[in-house]
Amino acid sequence: GNWLLGWSVILLAHRVHGCPEKCLCYTASKTADCKNRGFTEIPAHLPPEIQILQLQNNRIWRINQNAFTATPLLKILDLSNNSLSSVAPGAFQKLRYLQVLNLTRNLIHYIENRTFSFLPHLKELDLSSNSIIRLPETFGNSTGNITLLSVKHNKLQKMERILLESLPNLKVVLFKDNPWQCNCNIFGLKLWLESFLYRGGISDGIICSAPGIRKGKDLLRVPYELFGACPLRTGPVQLASSPQQGPEQRSWPKQGPHGEPGDGGRGGGCEPRPRARPVSLRHAIATVVITGVVCGVVCLMMLAAAVYGCAYAAITAKYHREHSGPGRQHGTPEEKEPFERSL
Secondary structure, eight states: OHHHHHHHHHHHHHHHHTOOTTOEEETTTTEEEOTTSOOSSOOSSOOTTOOEEEOOSSOOOOOOTTTTTTOTTOOEEEOOSSOOOOOOTTTTTTOTTOOEEEOOSSOOOBOOTTTTTTOTTOOEEEOOSSOOOBOOSOOOTTOTTOOEEEOOSSOOSOOOHHHHHTOTTOOEEEOOSOOEEOSGGGHHHHHHHHHHHHTTOEEOOOBEEESGGGTTOBGGGSOGGGGTTSOSOSSSOOOTTOSOOOHHHHTOTTOOTTOOTTSTTSSTTOOOOTTHHHHHHHHHHHHHHHHHHHHHHHHHHHHHHHHHHHHHHHHHHHHHHHHTSTTOOSOOHHHHHHHHHHO
16 A cells, blocks of 8 residues: 555656656656657647757647647757658747757758747757648847757758858858759859868758759769859849849859850759850850951051051161251251151
8 A cells, every 4th residue: 555655646746746647757868758648739738848848750740830839848858750841930939949950851941931940049940751841031030149050861952051150159061962953053062162171161062963963963063154154143033234232143163154144044044055065165165366456466566566666766867867968957857758648
């Protein structure tokens, strides 16, 4: 009887403490272990002081807006291997101390703008092994402290450069196993990745899936010349000759001469012209020829000026010699004629 009473007291204390029936809660480590319990949504009645919540290997398919209101101190949230198909913006906004968010191995198709707003301490965001086809231009307010971002094993064809530039503290970015389209839409990402690696960042690189001639190639090894026919913006389609071009567009390195206004509008996929190198070669040859002609003309003009100077000096000397000779007071029109004719 005493034994049963003791267990009842322990269980009652356990329940009063607020741990859900199917979970194990550890006071010392401030952890709630709710993994592999068949949950379909975030369990209620979690201890408010927990900092680690393990929810992996369940069947959670949605996150309510107020799901984490009762657990504001969470630092690590593991939702891997669940059934989430989308994440509502603001679902995590109460977790202002969250540092690690693991959403791997779900069914997420896209991430909305500002999905991860108000997570100022978030350092690691793992979105790998989903079905994400689109990422937003921003993850949200106060996400600038993210140091690790993984989007590997998804269905991404492109990624906005502006999104990556909004994460200035990134140290590691993982891109592997996505069907990256190495056309105009990825040029900004190429520029960002080169700069990121130059600053000491770590990445597993971007391997092209299309177009066919670039399949399997590392994006960093695709020459700039092949992007020469792209419009000068990686965002919405805009004529390359538009006067509203920002400094970012003007500073793109090594734009080939065939990236002139009017070339960018060809083809819905914005593909570079396949014979980019020969065109560059022809332009180079034409430039050399024109330069040679101009130099030749300048040389001829200099030669003519030299001849003119010599003739002028000779005629002037002859004039003065004859003018100062005995019995001659002044030159005749015939003596001046060669000089005037030369003028």
